[in-house]
Amino acid sequence: MVNLIVELSKYLNIVLIAMYTYLAFRVLGYTDKKRQERTYVKMKAILFTFHFICYLILFISTKNLKIAFLYGMQLLAIILVFTLYQWVYINLSKPILHNMLFLLTIGYVMLTRLSYDKAVKQFVIASVSLIICLVIPLLIDKLKALSHLGWLYGGSGIVLLATVLFLGVENYGATNWIKIAGFTFQPSEFVKILFVFSIASLLAKKTNFKHIVYITILAAIHVLILVLEKDLGGALIFFVTYLIMLFVATSQPLYLFSGLAAGSVASFFAYKLFSHVRVRVAAWRDPWSLIDREGYQVSQSLFAIGTGGWFGMGLLKGLPTSIPVVDSDFIFSAISEEMGGFFAFCLILILISCFLMFINIAMKLKDTFYKLIALGISVMYAFQVFLSIGGVIKFIPSTGVTLPLISYGGSSILSSLIMFSVIQGLYVLSQDRNDAIEKRKRKSKKQTENATQ
Incomplete structure (x- = not known):
């Protein structure tokens, strides 16, 4: 029955x-x-x-x-x-x-x-x-007064990620967790939101070339720390989110194509530098031949x-x-x-x-x-879904x-x-x-x- x-x-x-x-x-x-x-x-x-x-x-x-x-x-x-x-x-x-x-x-x-x-x-x-x-929707109207704190949002995110880099614990090949009093949490999940607010605030001010160079350096530091933590999924999400936000804010295809080219080069070096990246690529290409090892999952x-x-x-x-x-x-x-x-x-x-x-x-x-x-939140959400199901x-x-x-x-x-x-x-x-x-x-x-x- x-x-x-x-x-x-x-x-x-x-x-x-x-x-x-x-x-x-x-x-x-x-x-x-x-x-x-x-x-x-x-x-x-x-x-x-x-x-x-x-x-x-x-x-x-x-x-x-x-x-x-x-x-x-x-x-x-x-x-x-x-x-x-x-x-x-x-x-x-x-x-x-x-x-x-x-x-x-x-x-x-x-x-x-x-x-x-x-x-x-x-x-x-x-x-x-x-x-x-x-209470978050109630605070959104108040956030306009905080729209000038882009560097503070970005700096706070970098500090959190750097803390994980030095004090974090490794989990499934990536050092992106912090353990406090028996509880573990992943700061990068919350830095994602700070990152979106930071980039939105800075791009809303002005979009001249000099200012964009500074913003790009800020975004690159986030991505680089995540790469060093071997959290390549998180690094990809941050990178794609910034690229789309930059393109929409400036309407310059050159920035988009330059970013894609830089991302392709970075992916090549990540493959060469990190063994766990090579393992995942090998498991993706032919999991059946590696079914008892890397391709098992x-x-x-x-x-x-x-x-x-x-x-x-x-x-x-x-x-x-x-x-x-x-x-x-x-x-x-x-x-x-x-x-x-x-x-x-x-x-x-x-x-x-x-x-x-x-x-x-x-x-x-x-x-x-x-x-x-x-x-930024839309792109971050969509790309996370794509990476997960993909x-x-x-x-x-x-x-x-x-x-x-x-x-x-x-x-x-x-x-x-x-x-x-x-x-x-x-x-x-x-x-x-x-x-x-x-x-x-x-x-x-x-x-x-x-x-x-």
Whole structure:
């Protein structure tokens, strides 16, 4: 009976995520407020239904009451987030809020399946982070006064990265973690946000050649420290983010092409200098010939994706734990194996829809500082998704990058939620200003009508 329920649930989950994906894109085209609200209700219902079905399968398969308790706590937290965020911010972007919580829910489900203890830890960190992030949109309007502190943001980021360089601990070949009182965290996850604010502030001031040289040196120091820490995935994210922000701020293709050329040369030297880079490239080129050594992780990932097929094996029916670091870097493989290729494809579309909404918000902002912040976060988020999924499916060499809001990791989940909250704050700010403009227009029109009477 349990096997039958699991088998039926995997098809139902595919239908649910397909419906959610359709609504997530469709709602963006609606202009009627009532129609939008009806769609949001449907999206919310799908989220809760998916959450319930997955935890029901996990509970009846394991008979573990702790899973039922964890489900109840997650359900309460999701309801509170929906309520609090929409109560505090009348003009918030509901599509971003719904997508953020849906991605978190998928992460909760997969982590509970992989490791109950890690799922609990992730849930606690995410819940605390959501409470902290509740105030971030309120602070966005105040950040305009801090838009002249670009060098301070950049300097603080460099100090944090340098601290890790000298005092950090090594993890999976990269020295990018700090351990304090038994807790480990990854400062580069938070430096990413400081970096975006720094570059946005400096480029918003002026874009003459001399100033750009100074900014490029600042960005290069960030990237160089990450390379020395062997965090090449992080270095790539910083590099690409800066390059796109610079190109948009200056509209100079020369900077873009020069940056790409410099990045290509740097990649060549990184391959020659770092043995773990050569190992990852070798594993990417032909994992099968190295399946018992360097290619084991990628090979197991591809086996998992292939085994799952289009419809998946069903929760607890696959062998995702055979993949090293499956709960963080390779969680997409676990999702593909047990949820199926259709589910994984819809997940990619939801991740893309978030990026499109981020970019749309950036395009609508008038202030250069805010526009560049939104652009930088959008690029950083999108490139992280690309590196994470690309490495898992062997499209590119693995870089050890987590999938935002889904992969296990306290630093990753907090920084991702902060980025979503900053974007949310920028959206609220733009909506509030649009409302103020419309209010002034109506007031002016009314005064004109009264004067003519």
